[in-house]
Amino acid sequence: MKIAIPALPCGNFSSVLKIIERVGGSAEIVDDPSHLASFGKMIIAGVGAFDHGMSCIRNRGWLDALDDFALRKHRPVLGICLGMQLICNRSEEGSIPGLGWVDANVVRFRLEPGSKMKVPHMGWNTVKIAKENTLIPLNSVEEQRFYFVHSYHAVCTDPQDVLATAFHGHEITAALSKGNVMGVQFHPEKSHRFGMALMQRFVELKC
Amino acid sequence: MLKHRIIPCLLMLDNGLVKTKCFVKPKYVGDPINAIRIFNDKEVDELMVLDIGASRESREPNYELIEQFAGECFMPLCYGGGIRSVEQARRLFALGVEKVCLQSAALDDLTIVTRIAEQFGSQSVLVSADVKSNWLGKHRLYSSKTTKFVDISWLTFLTDAVAAGAGEVLLNSVDRDGTMQGMDVDMIREAAAALPVPLIAVGGASSLQDIKAAVDAGASAVSAGAMFVFHGPHRAVLITYPKYRDLEQLFDQ
Numbered sequence: 001m002k003i004a005i006p007a008l009p010c011g012n013f014s015s016v017l018k019i020i021e022r023v024g025g026s027a028e029i030v031d032d033p034s035h036l037a038s039f040g041k042m043i044i045a046g047v048g049a050f051d052h053g054m055s056c057i058r059n060r061g062w063l064d065a066l067d068d069f070a071l072r073k074h075r076p077v078l079g080i081c082l083g084m085q086l087i088c089n090r091s092e093e094g095s096i097p098g099l100g101w102v103d104a105n106v107v108r109f110r111l112e113p114g115s116k117m118k119v120p121h122m123g124w125n126t127v128k129i130a131k132e133n134t135l136i137p138l139n140s141v142e143e144q145r146f147y148f149v150h151s152y153h154a155v156c157t158d159p160q161d162v163l164a165t166a167f168h169g170h171e172i173t174a175a176l177s178k179g180n181v182m183g184v185q186f187h188p189e190k191s192h193r194f195g196m197a198l199m200q201r202f203v204e205l206k207c
Numbered sequence: 208m209l210k211h212r213i214i215p216c217l218l219m220l221d222n223g224l225v226k227t228k229c230f231v232k233p234k235y236v237g238d239p240i241n242a243i244r245i246f247n248d249k250e251v252d253e254l255m256v257l258d259i260g261a262s263r264e265s266r267e268p269n270y271e272l273i274e275q276f277a278g279e280c281f282m283p284l285c286y287g288g289g290i291r292s293v294e295q296a297r298r299l300f301a302l303g304v305e306k307v308c309l310q311s312a313a314l315d316d317l318t319i320v321t322r323i324a325e326q327f328g329s330q331s332v333l334v335s336a337d338v339k340s341n342w343l344g345k346h347r348l349y350s351s352k353t354t355k356f357v358d359i360s361w362l363t364f365l366t367d368a369v370a371a372g373a374g375e376v377l378l379n380s381v382d383r384d385g386t387m388q389g390m391d392v393d394m395i396r397e398a399a400a401a402l403p404v405p406l407i408a409v410g411g412a413s414s415l416q417d418i419k420a421a422v423d424a425g426a427s428a429v430s431a432g433a434m435f436v437f438h439g440p441h442r443a444v445l446i447t448y449p450k451y452r453d454l455e456q457l458f459d460q
Contacts, residue, residue: 014303018278048328117209118405118427120330120374124210124252145210147253147283149305149330168209190283190305192250 001040001207003027006066008046008056015189016045016080023196025203033065040207041076042069044083045189050106050152051094053086058096070101070181077101077181078135078202084176084183085154093152102178103157109169117169120151125186127164127174134205135175135182135198136164144194146174146186153185211458212252212428213418213449215435216409217242219258219288222272226432227259228385230337230351236436236444239272243279246435249448253283255308255377255407255430261289262311262352270298277303285333293322300327308333308377311352314364317371324372332375333407334368336361338394339381346394349381362401375405377430383411385433390417392424399425415449415457422458 003020005013007029020027020043027043030036044066046053057063070077070087079087088098091106098106109119126145129138136144144164153172156162163175163182175184182202188195217239218225224242225233236242239256246254256276261268268289277284286299287308296307312319313334323332338361339349348361357364365376378398380391390411399406405427412418412431421429438445449457 012300012303012305014277014301015305018303019281022281047331048326116425118403120405121209122330122375122405123212123428125208126210148209149283151329187283190281192247192281196281 003041003043003203004030004036004039005043005045006033006036006062007031008044008053008062012047013045016043019189019196019199020203023200023203025199033060033062036065036069037073039069039075041078041202041205043078043080043202044086045080046082046086047149048082049093050082050085050091050098051096053082054094054096054098057086057099066099070099074180075207076202076205079181079183080189081150081185081187084185085152087181087183088154091152101181102154102161102176102183104154104161104173104176105157106152106154108152109172111169115169120149121153121168121172122149123147124191125166125168125174127166127186129164130162133163133175133177135177135184135201146184146188146191146194148174148186150185154183210252210454211422211426212407213454214253214255214285214407214428214430215246215251215448216255216257216430216432217436218432219256220260222269224436225259226385226436230381230384233259234442240275240279242436242446243276245446246448247279247281250451251282251448253285253428254280255285255287257286257308258288259351265289268295268299270302273299273304274302287333287335291319293319293326296323296327296332300331306331306333306375308335310335310337311350313368313371314350314357317367320368320371320373324374329372329374329404332373333377334365334373335377335379336365337379337381338391362398365398365402369402369404373404375407376402377407377409380410386411387413387433387437389413390421390429392420395421395426396424399427415453419457419460
């Protein structure tokens with residue numbers, strides 16, 4: 001079944017479309033919220049500021065359609081980068097409430113004074129898999145590395161919702177899930193074969 | 208732990224790939240699409256493509272070609288050259304470019320950096336400074352567009368660029384460009400200590416040890432051109448990139 005990518009203006013979708021095609025899936029950018037229900041899965045992709053993302057969702061009539069898809073129809077959803085943060089409750093970056101599908105809050109990096117770490121956390125980092133999940137294999141021989149770019153990170157209220165962590169000054173949530181809703185802080189579409197494998201798992205996921 | 212990024216820097220001129228030495232004598236090194244394909248297969252951390260003719264000729268980016276580049280990259284792609292407006296940046300992002308690199312436009316007016324950062328986030332806008340020694344051997348900010356020194360300190364320019372919203376800076380040593388004689392470690396150290404955002408150092412790298420020296424001096428990432436496109440003393444064209452395992456060992460030292 002086709003994957004919907006809501007056409008939120010904060011998104012840069014060509015890379016996501018390209019990688020889905022590469023792993024044998026098919027996706028479509030959806031302009032009209034009322035068309036969303038005909039899709040089997042959804043990817044919320046985006047970059048930029050939290051409030052900008054949420055105000056696009058609210059002001060352009062996406063909120064009900066997104067909630068319906070994720071919470072009532074229980075179809076698989078993958079949030080990428082800002083998309084992952086938007087499915088949380090709220091963010092220190094903004095004041096507009098998030099979608100709240102995962103009980104998590106998004107906070108800014110708090111690095112030790114004098115730390116040599118830089119924010120944004122930008123570049124390739126390895127992830128530690130916290131538990132068995134549908135996106136990243138738990139016991140792969142090769143380390144799993146992904147491309148990250150972000151200044152804020154999600155903190156899950158229930159540690160059980162954390163799928164994977166990365167380390168940058170302190171531990172951060174790299175991937176999370178709550179039922180049918182999943183999110184990754186990194187960019188699988190920019191993470192070579194590691195990202196391709198993840199996207200392939202999402203594409204092949206049974207609805 | 209976050210890895211230090213090693214970024215091939217490809218220079219474009221008249222839609223071909225070239226490599227310069229101290230910013231002059233561009234030598235043709237091949238077809239860009241072919242090179243990008245090879246770099247993608249080698250799983251490079253990131254890729255930077257700079258059109259060095261665009262600003263000089265007051266030309267817009269070659270969108271068609273850049274779209275083809277983006278189509279070959281399953282890693283982040285940064286493009287620089289000829290970008291003078293938010294609309295041009297938006298168009299590049301829509302084609303699948305992750306970051307835009309500004310220099311000439313930022314030298315004229317830093318608010319373009321702010322306007323791009325506000326719409327697309329700081330992570331999407333990089334400002335580059337080319338630094339060249341004057342006859343006294345003093346490091347001066349240099350404009351690759353006008354080929355003249357700019358009357359402001361290079362570090363002030365970068366500090367202002369970060370304050371304006373640049374999420375990352377590219378620091379280039381004109382004197383070392385293409386020479387493969389090692390990087391300007393002192394300059395990198397000074398910049399990295401002063402700037403709160405990731406610094407990409409470029410200019411002069413010829414070996415993994417040069418890259419290590421730049422990273423030890425504080426660079427978050429190291430970019431190189433000649434090192435990845437030339438091979439041997441006669442500078443034969445050969446596209447290479449270090450193996451992941453070798454980079455792991457390098458930074459574990």
